[in-house]
Amino acid sequence: MQAVQILINALVLGCLYACIAIGFSLVWGVLNVINLIHGSFIVLGAYLAFGLYHALLLSPWYAVVIAAPLFFVFGYLLQRLLLNRVITAPVLVTLTLTFGLDLILNNAMIYFFTADYRKLILSPPLGSVSLFHVVVPVDRLIATVSALALTGLLYLLLRRSRIGRAIVAVRLDRDAAVLMGVDVKQVYAIAFGLGAALAGCAGVLMALIFPISPLTSSAYLGKAFVVCVLGGLGSVSGALAGGVLLALVEGIGATFVGPSLATTLSFVLLIVFLIARPQGLVGRKGFE
Amino acid sequence: MSRANLALIVLIGLIATLPLFGGAYALRLGTMACMYAIFALSWNVVGGFAGYPSFATAAFFGFGAYASGVLLGAGLPLWLAVIVSGVAALIAAGALGAALLRLRGHYFAIASLSLVEVLRELVNNATDLTGGGMGLNIPLAAGSGIMADALFFFYAMWILMLATALTVMWVAGSKLGFGLACIRQNETAASMVGLNTTLYKSLAFALSACFVASAGGIYAAWVHYIDPSDVFDILYSVKPIVMTLIGGLGSPLGALCGALVYLGLEEVVWRNYIQIHTGVLGLLIVMLLLFLPHGLVSLRLARLFGKAKHV
Amino acid sequence: MSEILRLDRVSRHFSGLQALREVTLAVNKGEVLGLIGPNGAGKTTLVNTVCGVTPASAGTITFAGQDITRIKTYQAARLGLSRTFQIVQPFAEFTALDNVAAAALFSQGHENVKTAREEARAHLSFVGLEAQAAQPAANLTLAMRKRLELAKALAMKPKLLFLDEVNAGLNSAEVERATKLIHELAASGITIVMIEHLMKVVLNVCSRIVVLHNGRLIADGTPREVINNPAVVEAYLGQQYAQRSAAR
DSSP states (O other), X not given: OHHHHXXXXXXXXXXXXXXXXXXXXXXXXXXXXXXXXXXXXXXXXXXXXXXXXXXXXXXXXXXXXXXHHHHHXXXXXXXXXXXGGGTTSOHHHHXXXXXXXXHHHHHHHHHHHOSOOBOOOOSSOOOEEEETTEEEEHHHHHHHHHHHHHHHHHHHHHHHSHHHHHHHHHHHXXXXXXXXXXXXXXXXXXXXXXXXXXXXXXXXXXXXXXXXOGXXXXXXXXXXXXXXXXXXXXXHHHHHHHHHHHHHHHHHHHHHTOHHHHHHHHHHHHHHHHHHOTTOTTOSOOOO | OOHHHHHHHHHHHHHHTGGGTOOHHHHHHHHHHHHHHHHHHHHIIIIIISOOOOOOHHHHHHHHHHHHHHHHHTTOOHHHHHHHHHHHHHHHHHHHHHHHTTSOHHHHHHHHHHHHHHHHHHHHHOHHHHOGGGOEEOOOOSOSSHHHHHHHXXXXXXXXXXXXXXXXXXXXXXXXXXXXXXXXXXXXXXXXXXXXXXXXHHHHHXXXXXXXXXXXXXXXXXHSEEOHHHHTOTHHHHHHHHHHHHHOTTOHHXXXXXXXXXXXXXXXXXXHOGGGHHHHHHHHHHHHHHHOTTOTTHHHHHHHHHHHHHO | OOEEEEEEEEEEEETTEEEEEEEEEEEETTOEEEEEOSTTSSHHHHHHHHTTSSOOSEXXXXXXXXXXXXXXXXXXXXXXXXXXXXXXXXXTTSBHHHHHHHHHHHHHTOSSHHXXXXXXXXXXXXXXXXXXXXXXXXXXXHHHHHHHHHHHXXXXXXXXXXXXXXXXXXXXXXXXXXXXXXXXXXXXXXXXXXXXXXXXXXXXXXXXXXXXXXXXXXXXXXXXXXXXXXXXXXXXXXXXXXXXXXXX
């Protein structure tokens, strides 16, 4: 019984984790940039959902439709105007640059929204349903299904569309893609925009479940790290595998060693994976 | 001794005269300056010489602060606690380095970053030893009176900075420094000429840890109270990188200058824009990377390359 | 003639790809052995396996009487196994002199950089680069960088030297110069294994030739024997051509 409970919870949470990580993974894989703003993008998305609900009574699952284009444009411009200028610089430079950008965005959010925790409370509340004798809140279920849908959408985009194939091509072999006539700058900006859009949408969904505060951004970023490394960089299936594994580890850890050590456990797992299996569960392949 | 090293020593000597000119506030700033210089000089060994983007500085700092805090609580004298913390960090980082430094680029950066997270969570959970999230009170270690206290900790930090600078200068001119430069440029080729890259990288990581941990010890005694979110702040990992980028990668003199410039900027920002100081800090970082990517020494480098063209 | 290097049924695979299949090979002290084969035959993998870059999946390697199958790259270098790279691998920011000094410093157990630099100068002048000693390696021409590789390899006081396509990308005057250097090295008693595509050079320099094809050793003998070996002709030119030339 307890095992089923842990498993179902892990599946539900794992899909959310995958959704948190997938944009981060895309940017890392395609641009070879660790995007430290990712966590703040997610929080900003959550604030957007919160604001839209309170101002217009717009439910978060509709807010996704608004968040996606907004964040895409934001990300696209950020890459084109700033990141692109140092894209060929060593790891240290791109990493520090996104850290600086994150400081700005996070500080701006604290300034405008304060650091207080808020909660998006739907009225009337959605209650909960029973799945295999396990009680799962409906809002969590909706978030999970939406997260899966977003992930699937990205998969289709990369698989079927012209720009998607270009992104995968750049990911696999940048130089060959250039020779094939792919506009790498454009692909970079679009990939970064997609990453931002996914982060924003993930944030909207998180608003359904978790309290909102700029202070939570580093936790989201940490999850994205761990999921990427566990699952393997740059694939949709990797993000899903990593997300579920992380959720399982946290669930089992919380049950048997206590919730406070669960995060530590996940980071220890991260280091172990980095050293023993840096390609992750699903190996290194094209991003699809 | 090269001109840059001489300048470094002279600058450190000048810093020592600070108490002649300033009061308690100046001494507080001076102590911070020495601490930042220790960070930047230390990070430069692994980040600048060996070219590995380490984000572990906060881990070493927090480790040292807590190790010394606990030891001071157990009644050890400050100097001993600080040395023990430094040596413990040296050994631990050396051992960890052998495993972590097999990773390159982003993967190493993330691993070193998670080291900070792991240590913070461990300290948070080891409530019996560290007080957990409640923080740790540290018994007074120095003399009596605000001024005497300030003077004591300023010179403690200064001596540690001097030790760091001398060590880093020695490394830069030694076989170790030469080997680290080889690793930075081409690690495969380095191992091909008989260089034990694992050993060298571990040594670099260990050296980048020990002085930072000792600084953490002095810091803990100085502020009397530490908590995990304070000493394991990821900003402590990023600041030395920014300082070194300001001063120029790989140069000890640059690292010290970068630390001083950075502290000046931080203090100005902190005093004038307390509400948005991290945002302004972020802006500084972004501007620095976009407009002065090779730091202050890049001007001199440009001249060097200009000359090479005419040969 | 005594053996200096022995590979005994050495295999190496990269996930699915079998790069070396049960290669058994002995290299004698003082000889110049040509290692040839079509692209992708496993020549560079063989060198990498001996030098500890990609350890053998199976089999044993013995060097000067010592089992070195599981050796680390830097240990191999210190034992006197040195190599040049097909794609040159200089320390780009270092001067030519420091490149060679690094090789002397870390393979020979020098304690300081200064004595290593003194030694390096001699090797640089042997390969004719003394005029470029103070130039950063990144500024050298390809031919110079190839010679720099050679100087680095020599600074390691090799007992056995692998030359991986030292002539690729060089013009004929440069090839001639490199060939002369190899002759001088061989005369000084260093055992040399060279991977080479230019048959003119191979026939001119080598006393024995082995041929790799699809990771397998398919021929081993004097230059004359090897170039008339039908299996070798087939590996290089395809089956049809081999049959036609045999029928003729």
